[in-house]
Amino acid sequence: MFLSDTNMTDNNDTPGDNSIQKVEPNYHQYSLFDIGIDPGLKDEEGNELPRPFTKNQMRKWLKKVRWENHKADKRAKEKARAKERRREAREANLDLGPSRKALKKMKVEKDKKNVGVIIDLSFDHLMIEKDRYKVIKQILRCYSVNRRSESPLQFHITSFGEKSRNDISRHNGYENWDVEFHEEPYLDLFPKEKLVYLTSESENIIENFEENTFYVIGGLVDHNKHKGLCHTIAKDQGIRHGQLPLDKYVNMKTRKVLTIDHVFEIVLRVSEGLAWQETLMKVLPVRKGAHICSSVSDSSIDISYHSD
Numbered sequence: 496m497f498l499s500d501t502n503m504t505d506n507n508d509t510p511g512d513n514s515i516q517k518v519e520p521n522y523h524q525y526s527l528f529d530i531g532i533d534p535g536l537k538d539e540e541g542n543e544l545p546r547p548f549t550k551n552q553m554r555k556w557l558k559k560v561r562w563e564n565h566k567a568d569k570r571a572k573e574k575a576r577a578k579e580r581r582r583e584a585r586e587a588n589l590d591l592g593p594s595r596k597a598l599k600k601m602k603v604e605k606d607k608k609n610v611g612v613i614i615d616l617s618f619d620h621l622m623i624e625k626d627r628y629k630v631i632k633q634i635l636r637c638y639s640v641n642r643r644s645e646s647p648l649q650f651h652i653t654s655f656g657e658k659s660r661n662d663i664s665r666h667n668g669y670e671n672w673d674v675e676f677h678e679e680p681y682l683d684l685f686p687k688e689k690l691v692y693l694t695s696e697s698e699n700i701i702e703n704f705e706e707n708t709f710y711v712i713g714g715l716v717d718h719n720k721h722k723g724l725c726h727t728i729a730k731d732q733g734i735r736h737g738q739l740p741l742d743k744y745v746n747m748k749t750r751k752v753l754t755i756d757h758v759f760e761i762v763l764r765v766s767e768g769l770a771w772q773e774t775l776m777k778v779l780p781v782r783k784g785a786h787i788c789s790s791v792s793d794s795s796i797d798i799s800y801h802s803d
């Protein structure tokens with residue numbers, strides 16, 4: 496159910512106004528963290544307490560609620576319109592192509608690539624709630640690009656603990672995703688020689704993704720606080736590691752550390768057969784300021800990893 500904000504006008508001067516108190520936010524659905532507010536206060540059950548709300552915070556919150564309402568409305572209208580179009584087409588004996596249901600079924604039957612990606616969620620203890628949510632959002636994007644791919648990657652999530660389970664359960668239906676969730680760490684699940692930890696600090700430059708190999712991405716949003724952590728872990732565990740060949744194909748204005756979903760999509764696109772330069776220009780966000788290196792051609796060079 497969505498909230499009505501008709502009682503909340505821009506003329507409300509104080510958050511304690513009667514009109515504001517009529518708004519009954521659903522604090523389970525909308526975390527204050529979602530709108531960049533650290534609520535600080537919690538009740539005995541750990542729920543965020545509504546006060547104190549400044550006028551500005553309340554405005555931001557209402558803007559978010561309005562947007563959510565608008566999105567839900569729009570989706571419902573689109574659904575109704577699509578249903579109506581199908582009904583009309585059926586009556587006129589027109590073929591509108593496969594239904595959503597049929598498309599979904601076709602997707603499940605797609606051939607998976609023999610290349611795997613593992614997102615290593617063993618870093619919960621190093622992140623505040625807000626950053627853990629960012630990790631989950633990025634995983635959501637990985638799932639979404641993989642699902643749309645004609646040749647999806649094998650997708651595993653390891654060290655999937657209680658915190659991650661709670662965080663991800665805000666997104667309904669994750670249990671039905673075509674992703675394998677494991678509570679165990681990857682070392683308990685996969686042979687060491689088939690693992691390659693992706694890390695921007697590795698001295699090994701990846702040129703292509705090997706079949707029958709699992710590429711590990713660190714499930715960590717750390718704002719560079721734990722620089723080199725995944726590289727150290729890979730070396731300590733004696734598994735192979737490699738960095739993406741960013742320097743070879745693009746000039747970047749910013750750091751070479753990418754987000755989980757960008758790394759995932761790069762592995763996916765290159766495994767699909769897209770050239771490196773094209774992939775990087777397509778996937779890297781504009782703010783990374785990537786430009787093509789004019790001196791390179793997009794040929795493949797094999798490298799051998801060493802596991803230190």
Ligand SMILES: C[S@@+](CC[C@H](N)C(=O)[O-])C[C@H]1O[C@@H](n2cnc3c(N)ncnc32)[C@H](O)[C@@H]1O
Pocket residue numbers: 692693694695711712713714715716717719720721722723724725726737738739741751752753754755758
């Ligand atoms: C935001 S980064 C985390 C950075 C973290 N300080 C670390 O030690 O890796 C998330 C993950 O994306 C992957 N990653 C990011 N940039 C990369 C690059 N240039 N090459 C290879 N992997 C990269 C790594 O697996 C990394 O753990």
